[in-house]
Amino acid sequence: MRRGLAGAALLILVAVAAACSSGGSSSGPTTTAAPALALRLDLVPAAVAAVEAARGGPQQYTEINAFDQGVNLFVAAGDGNELAYVYRDGTGLEAPGAPQAASGTAFPTTEVALDAGTRLPSDVAGRLPGSRPVAVALVQRPADGLVWDVSVIGAKGTPLDVLYTPQGVLLSVVASQ
Numbered sequence: 719m720r721r722g723l724a725g726a727a728l729l730i731l732v733a734v735a736a737a738c739s740s741g742g743s744s745s746g747p748t749t750t751a752a753p754a755l756a757l758r759l760d761l762v763p764a765a766v767a768a769v770e771a772a773r774g775g776p777q778q779y780t781e782i783n784a785f786d787q788g789v790n791l792f793v794a795a796g797d798g799n800e801l802a803y804v805y806r807d808g809t810g811l812e813a814p815g816a817p818q819a820a821s822g823t824a825f826p827t828t829e830v831a832l833d834a835g836t837r838l839p840s841d842v843a844g845r846l847p848g849s850r851p852v853a854v855a856l857v858q859r860p861a862d863g864l865v866w867d868v869s870v871i872g873a874k875g876t877p878l879d880v881l882y883t884p885q886g887v888l889l890s891v892v893a894s895q
Contacts, residue, residue, distance in 0.1 A: 737772035740826040754878035757854055758807060759835035764787035766827055767807030772811055779866045780822035784835065792834070823858035830856065830864070834886030838868050848873030862889065869894060 762782060768792050770777055778794040788806035795801055799817035806812065839851040853869040859881070866882040877894035 756786050757839065757851070758786065758788050759784045759838070759854055761789050761805060762856075765791055765803075765811070766832055768811040769793060769803050770807055775785050776826060776828065777858070778824035778826055780820050780824055780854055781857050782827075783853065783857075792820075792822065794820055809818040813837055825856075825858050825864050827856075827889065830884040831886055834882070834884075838839055838852070838866055838880075838882060838886065841888070842868050842870055845888070846872060846878075846880070855882070865889060 728798050757893070762784060765788070773793070778796075780792040780794055780800050781790070782792070783790050788804055789805040791805065793801045793803060793814070795817050798820055800820040800822075801817055803812035803814050804812045810863055835854055835856070838854055842849060849870040849872050850872045851868050855867050855869075856864070856884075857867055858864050859867065862881055864884050866884065866886060868880040868882070870878050872878050878891055879894050880891050881889040883889055
């Protein structure tokens with residue numbers, strides 16, 4: 719999860735740290751919980767449908783990830799490059815920028831439960847109490863194949879990846895790469 723996920727996780731950590739610090743002295747530890755990140759995983763099926771309608775059929779993707787306002791979709795262009803699309807709630811699909819070198823292994827979505835992503839953050843929270851999901855992406859991992867990768871900050875501040883099958887079945891929990 720190269721692009722948005724690493725950056726999003728870092729930005730969230732900085733925002734949480736800033737929100738938890740105060741300018742004055744404190745008589746004790748603060749217990750304010752970090753705000754939950756509202757990833758738009760509910761838009762993944764519509765985003766994939768929009769890309770495939772715009773491009774005339776099923777596509778190969780190198781990554782699909784959700785952020786607070788929509789979905790990023792990286793489409794393999796077939797020439798070693800990829801096109802980056804953004805799908806936003808309310809405005810739909812934005813035209814891609816110039817092709818860039820593909821940085822992931824391409825995959826189809828034919829065997830993926832595109833709606834599975836919506837339940838993964840709450841599943842992680844139930845399995846790992848005190849953890850905070852910060853990013854979710856559908857990606858090919860070298861050792862694991864195609865997975866839903868939920869990046870979380872564990873209860874003790876450890877970054878973890880909680881991996882699920884393309885259908886949304888838990889595979890493993892690993893230290894973030």
